[in-house]
Amino acid sequence: xxxxxxxxxxxxxxxxxxxxxxxxxxxxxxxxxxxxxxxxxxxxxxxxxxxxxxxxxxxxxxxxxxxxxxxxxxxxxxxxxxxxxxxxxxxxxx
Numbered sequence: 001x002x003x004x005x006x007x008x009x010x011x012x013x014x015x016x017x018x019x020x021x022x023x024x025x026x027x028x029x030x031x032x033x034x035x036x037x038x039x040x041x042x043x044x045x046x047x048x049x050x051x052x053x054x055x056x057x058x059x060x061x062x063x064x065x066x067x068x069x070x071x072x073x074x075x076x077x078x079x080x081x082x083x084x085x086x087x088x089x090x091x092x093x094x
Contacts, residue, residue: 001026001081003033007044009089011060014043024079030064031075033085048087061088 005020012018022036034056038045050058055075062069063086069077079085 003079003081003083003085005037005085005087007087010047011044011087011089014047015041027078027080029075030062030069030077030079030085033079034075047089056087059090061090062086063088 001024003022003024005022007015007018007020020037022033022040024033024036034048038049048056048059050056056062057069057075064072064077064079065084066086069075
């Protein structure tokens with residue numbers, strides 16, 4: 001099963017490319033896919049996963065097939081063959 005991921009901004013810099021394709025054995029939850037990305041790239045983990053919450057949502061807007069995950073099932077959204085993900089960095093300021 002193949003899933004295409006588009007990485008923007010700091011995520012692209014951390015991964016070294018603006019695109020990734022992950023081969024997965026079976027459909028899985030978005031939470032599991034994010035964990036697999038973090039395992040494969042510690043630099044992506046550093047910029048994507050909030051260290052206190054262990055959650056990517058404070059640092060990224062995540063789209064699955066063009067829909068923001070909060071209108072789907074959040075991190076429990078099932079990822080299937082051919083799905084397209086986009087990771088957009090959230091800029092914090094003050």
